[in-house]
Amino acid sequence: MSCFQMATSLFLLAAMMLGGSNAQLSPTFYAKTCPNVSSIVRSVLQQAQQNDIWIFPKIVRLHFHDCFVNGCDASLLLNGTDSEQMAPPNLSTEGYAVIGDIKTALEKACPRVVSCADILALSAQVSVSLGGGPTWKVPLGRRDSLSAHREGTGGIPSAHDSLANIAARFKSVGLDSTDLVALSGVHTFGRAQCAAFTDRLYNFNNVSGKIDPTLNATYAKALQQRCPKGGDATSLIDLDEQTSLTFDNKYFLNLQNRRGLLQSDQELFSTNGAETVAIVNRFASSQSQFFASFGKAMIKMGNINPLTGSNGEIRLDCRKIN
Numbered sequence: 001m002s003c004f005q006m007a008t009s010l011f012l013l014a015a016m017m018l019g020g021s022n023a024q025l026s027p028t029f030y031a032k033t034c035p036n037v038s039s040i041v042r043s044v045l046q047q048a049q050q051n052d053i054w055i056f057p058k059i060v061r062l063h064f065h066d067c068f069v070n071g072c073d074a075s076l077l078l079n080g081t082d083s084e085q086m087a088p089p090n091l092s093t094e095g096y097a098v099i100g101d102i103k104t105a106l107e108k109a110c111p112r113v114v115s116c117a118d119i120l121a122l123s124a125q126v127s128v129s130l131g132g133g134p135t136w137k138v139p140l141g142r143r144d145s146l147s148a149h150r151e152g153t154g155g156i157p158s159a160h161d162s163l164a165n166i167a168a169r170f171k172s173v174g175l176d177s178t179d180l181v182a183l184s185g186v187h188t189f190g191r192a193q194c195a196a197f198t199d200r201l202y203n204f205n206n207v208s209g210k211i212d213p214t215l216n217a218t219y220a221k222a223l224q225q226r227c228p229k230g231g232d233a234t235s236l237i238d239l240d241e242q243t244s245l246t247f248d249n250k251y252f253l254n255l256q257n258r259r260g261l262l263q264s265d266q267e268l269f270s271t272n273g274a275e276t277v278a279i280v281n282r283f284a285s286s287q288s289q290f291f292a293s294f295g296k297a298m299i300k301m302g303n304i305n306p307l308t309g310s311n312g313e314i315r316l317d318c319r320k321i322n
């Protein structure tokens with residue numbers, strides 16, 4: 001071995017050690033052990049969409065709620081008494097049965113091979129692209145946690161947090177402002193319960209009768225009709241009033257018109273001096289820039305603290321440890 005080769009291998013070894021577990025995620029992780037994994041995920045999701053036109057956004061949200069609690073380790077899917085699913089701010093997370101159907105199909109095709117954490121990451125990508133959004137190569141090779149982390153669900157941002165607070169939470173897991181704006185753009189599809197935003201219509205900042213001043217007045221009126229005071233707080237309202245079944249960049253045009261549904265959405269555009277404003281404008285004028293940034297941000301989010309190597313396990317049933 002030459003000096004140069006030795007230095008190179010020492011450097012590589014150090015890089016691997018410093019790179020930690022992320023180093024092992026790879027888009028071709030199942031190339032030999034489950035080559036058809038993507039098309040199986042896709043076909044189950046397409047089937048599921050026949051019964052529930054809203055299934056794609058539901059599935060994408062699960063990956064977010066998984067990754068923000070102790071990393072992308074499928075801890076969200078455990079359904080025991082300490083389940084993360086039962087802790088606030090779950091507000092109607094759904095789609096767990098479809099994840100179970102995907103797992104069943106994969107156990108048939110390649111038993112004991114594909115982790116539940118990878119199923120969440122892959123099905124998020126497939127759901128976005130079937131919804132009309134971008135495609136990206138999902139790094140794979142995550143393993144599943146041996147426990148849930150119910151106490152960690154407080155780390156999932158709330159729609160009522162300030163932009164500074166949300167940005168700080170994202171930063172603490174390696175996601176910058178561009179990632180935050182791009183990932184928030186996922187609210188271009190799906191729905192929210194009235195409960196997630198009615199304070200903006202009736203008692204903003206706890207002032208009785210006050211409407212959020214950043215809310216478009218005509219939109220506020222329309223929302224008051226859909227979510228009347230004292231009405232059903234679980235009624236579902238489109239996150240993107242124009243095209244809530246489609247993954248596109250209309251969300252950012254909505255923000256420019258003060259028509260973002262959640263306070264956390266509108267803050268990205270309406271917070272004076274925030275660096276997110278220019279990013280919203282950029283994505284509003286270029287869907288392709290939004291799509292490219294979204295794919296990159298999803299890969300970064302999917303890289304949060306995965307279990308790899310011999311850590312964790314490959315669950316046989318995503319709802320319980322083996």
Ligand code: HEM
Pocket residue numbers: 054056057058060061064091092093094157158159160166183184186187189190191192193194196239262264
């Ligand atoms: C930036 C911080 C975020 C906040 C404060 C937030 C908050 C919320 C809230 C309150 C809802 C409505 C839930 C309900 O009422 O049922 C929602 C829906 C949703 N969120 Fe987020 N979210 C954030 C980021 C994300 C990210 C990063 C993703 C995924 C990459 C995501 C995916 C979704 C999806 C797809 C829905 C619609 C779910 C459905 O239609 O069932 N969110 N979000």
Ligand SMILES: *[C@@H]1O[C@H](CO)[C@@H](O)[C@H](O)[C@H]1NC(C)=O
Pocket residue numbers: 036039040043
């Ligand atoms: C892969 O999966 C798809 C969808 O389930 C199926 O149509 C196709 O025949 C499968 N291919 C192989 C090689 O198993």
Ligand SMILES: *[C@@H]1O[C@H](CO)[C@@H](O)[C@H](O)[C@H]1NC(C)=O
Pocket residue numbers: 085086087088090091092093094
């Ligand atoms: C969400 O958590 C509440 C308790 O905070 C629980 O009653 C509800 O069933 C949970 N929702 C889901 C979908 O698990």
Ligand SMILES: *[C@@H]1O[C@H](CO)[C@@H](O)[C@H](O)[C@H]1NC(C)=O
Pocket residue numbers: 205206
């Ligand atoms: C509004 O009032 C409730 C009850 O008094 C309190 O728990 C909550 O923190 C207040 N919210 C804000 C934004 O001040």
Ligand SMILES: *[C@@H]1O[C@H](CO)[C@@H](O)[C@H](O)[C@H]1NC(C)=O
Pocket residue numbers: 216217218256257258259
């Ligand atoms: C309110 O929404 C309408 C319709 O999108 C738009 O034309 C108007 O400019 C918006 N107002 C503000 C202040 O953004």
Ligand SMILES: *[C@@H]1O[C@H](CO)[C@@H](O)[C@H](O)[C@H]1NC(C)=O
Pocket residue numbers: 079080317319320
């Ligand atoms: C949790 O999952 C088990 C299978 O592991 C299932 O039998 C049970 O009904 C589930 N419980 C809930 C509350 O979903």
